[in-house]
Amino acid sequence: MDRWTGIDEFVAVATLGSFTHAAKKLNTSVAQISRRVKELEQQLNHQLLTRTTRTLTLTQEGKVFLTHARHLQHAYDDATLALRQRDQQPSGVLKLTAPVMYGEHYIMPMVSDFMRKYPKVSIEMVLSNEQLDIVAMGIDVAIRLGNLKDSSLKARRLSWRNTLVCAAPDYLANHGQPHSLNELTQHNCLIGNSRTWRFLDGGKERNITIHGNLTCNSGWSLLDAACKGIGLVQLPHYYVQEAVNEQRLIEVLPHFRPEPEGVWALYPPRQYMPTSLRLLLDYLAEQFARLAP
Template structure:
């Protein structure tokens, strides 16, 4: 009975099948199929389709108004029910990669569970860009510049990045003076081989090369400690090794400062109460 209703509402609100698909993070063909099946069940055409635009039939316009009213009443009823629940309960699935999630997010999640012991937390440490809706995740922790997305992204904190190497590596291979000098060094890479720098107040990318690549910061650190090359890592991760002289900053004056850490979740009207509580809890702590 409910199949196709949200797709129909989104198509009308967004003005096209393509925009609705982006908002819902599904394919355009999925949207079209759901609405076709909805029209079949209702026995009437809701949307007039042309190559350039869509428009509602009279039946479609009345149906849209009715659905909007029903959806709003459902939201209000759910909010009322969740607001009266004294103890939130149920599973929250979160995905994110890296030591930041393990070392800084996980302890806050543990505090949250102490406060709400009937909530269950599942953390997935996947390095790939997980599709939250299709794979059933409530939240994600992501890093760097956010691309245009149908997801809501809330900034948690700014993570300052750094280039580091051992004194022995720099003594043997020389100290880079400008970012372009990295082309003559072995660079220990994580997610990308394009490192960003602030050069004369302009952000530029340098495509680096190296024989060590890993999506785990600890593995990159070990390679760096072994004098294999220059690593690109978060400052909060390497600062203690700078302090005890195991590592040295490289090209620190050229580092950019826009590497935000984001709390990301799908655009949904009906976010479970327990998830809303966790969102507020994380934002408050950071």
């Protein structure tokens, strides 16, 4: 028996949770999938899947083997891509994910321009504010904002984002403009996903608990409320910059702006990066550099 036999079939079944779906993906029969997985289990002398009439679950041994099997697949893909893509025009499918708003307004326009430049590259974009498991979902690159958690993923910084506190001119006319962080307790602060605002005070990060009469998990909604004079808002620059330029909002406490945070591209570690992915990351970095003030 070939020692590769059953690996693709097992990974497909484990990922899709179904012999039928795996057979459709690999364009073969359910019987062939079942036979190959059984042969793999016999070679390993371990049961990888627990099957009943209604459920299909991975055994503990199956979970361990799945992780290594995916690495084997990536290694094989990298080996073939290293030969095929050496001098070819980039092609193939790239799967991406990005936060919804940032992806719609920044990433996707750049990706569309990239596709015009390299028409043989296909893109699958998943816009989600959840931090998806990019390895488990087979995602090639994830756009993440802010500080990164330690992980085994590779990271490339594409750009920065600044965070501003702003208010409408009529709000400041009615309530005054704060000049110190302590004065925030005297103001109506519009609350997003956190009741804590970050600042840089004397070179040290300082967190301030804020209070207000509006809580909403939509940055655009908070921006609209701020422009209508309801209160102060703290948002990334890409939400408020246009309103600031048009003087519908005024930045306050500019000397206490927190440190800029990174805009990152995260991708699984590979010895060889596909040409299409390398070109896409280079293109995104180049476009963000042109946007920098």
